[in-house]
Amino acid sequence: MTEDIEKKKAIIEENKKIKRLRFCADLTYALIAQGDPSIDEAYLIIESLKKIALILFPGKESTFNLIYGSRFRRLLMEKYQLH
Numbered sequence: 136m137t138e139d140i141e142k143k144k145a146i147i148e149e150n151k152k153i154k155r156l157r158f159c160a161d162l163t164y165a166l167i168a169q170g171d172p173s174i175d176e177a178y179l180i181i182e183s184l185k186k187i188a189l190i191l192f193p194g195k196e197s198t199f200n201l202i203y204g205s206r207f208r209r210l211l212m213e214k215y216q217l218h
Contacts, residue, residue: 152191152192155191156187156188156191156192159184159187159188160184160203160206163180163181163183163184163207164206164207164210166180167180167181167207167210167211167214168210168214174211174215177211177214177215178211181207184203185199185203188203
């Protein structure tokens with residue numbers, strides 16, 4: 136019984152972290168897409184998001200790159216007309 140409760144608590148906490156990261160990623164995307172940061176500032180903003188992700192999910196840098204890397208690369212390519 137106690138194990139089930141602990142598992143449920145862990146799942147709830149994990150879901151909260153995922154929602155937090157998703158919110159931060161969406162906010163980061165909007166800040167870059169709708170704002171006017173230089174490309175260097177945009178890279179710093181994305182790097183800050185990555186730091187948040189690694190605080191929430193230590194050791195998951197490759198997962199971050201897999202999930203969010205292409206999304207932000209595509210945004211930077213479109214916004215700053217990179218090839």
